[in-house]
Amino acid sequence: MGESIMLEILKETGALLEGHFLLTSGKHSKEYVQCAKILRYPDKAAQVLQPVAEQLKDLKPDLLVGPAMGGIIVAYELGRQLGIEAIFTERVDGKMELRRGFEIPKGSRIVICEDVVTTAKSSLEVKDLLEEMGGEVIGLASIIDRTAGNVDVDIISAIQLHIDTFDKEDCPMCKEGLPYVKPGSRKIK
Numbered sequence: 001m002g003e004s005i006m007l008e009i010l011k012e013t014g015a016l017l018e019g020h021f022l023l024t025s026g027k028h029s030k031e032y033v034q035c036a037k038i039l040r041y042p043d044k045a046a047q048v049l050q051p052v053a054e055q056l057k058d059l060k061p062d063l064l065v066g067p068a069m070g071g072i073i074v075a076y077e078l079g080r081q082l083g084i085e086a087i088f089t090e091r092v093d094g095k096m097e098l099r100r101g102f103e104i105p106k107g108s109r110i111v112i113c114e115d116v117v118t119t120a121k122s123s124l125e126v127k128d129l130l131e132e133m134g135g136e137v138i139g140l141a142s143i144i145d146r147t148a149g150n151v152d153v154d155i156i157s158a159i160q161l162h163i164d165t166f167d168k169e170d171c172p173m174c175k176e177g178l179p180y181v182k183p184g185s186r187k188i189k
């Protein structure tokens with residue numbers, strides 16, 4: 001499946017919004033991504049993750065781990081397509097943990113699953129955790145790769161997306177006088 005079809009699915013499900021956004025970082029952007037909007041449709045989740053599952057086959061993972069919340073459905077759907085186990089880690093007091101009686105068999109070949117990877121910081125935290133527990137992390141899979149090559153990690157993704165962010169003073173949409181929206185809230189300036 002081509003990236004243009006992926007883009008279309010992201011837009012039609014509302015996962016990729018275009019406009020003028022104030023991000024939690026304080027920066028402004030023209031695009032905003034919310035992967036949960038695709039994953040609410042099981043058929044779309046299956047469709048966007050099919051090319052990712054295809055690439056994962058060659059890696060022959062034994063286990064998929066999706067960090068909560070974003071990674072859970074991604075790991076589950078990839079696990080369904082590959083016919084392998086999918087579990088998740090979750091944050092407890094700010095620290096990533098494996099709970100619920102989940103186990104990492106020694107030497108198991110693990111792929112970490114995310115909905116979107118931007119800095120890969122939390123994925124690397126999960127990698128450390130899983131390796132401390134005796135697993136071998138062999139890859140990182142994601143629907144959207146937003147790293148733009150700024151991170152020294154190989155990501156198997158359905159689509160690579162680069163979203164420009166601006167300081168308020170340099171924001172082209174602000175210069176045009178367009179009102180901005182804070183995603184996740186209904187308030188409009």
Ligand SMILES: [Zn+2]
Binds near residue numbers: 020029172173174180
């Ligand atoms: Zn702006």
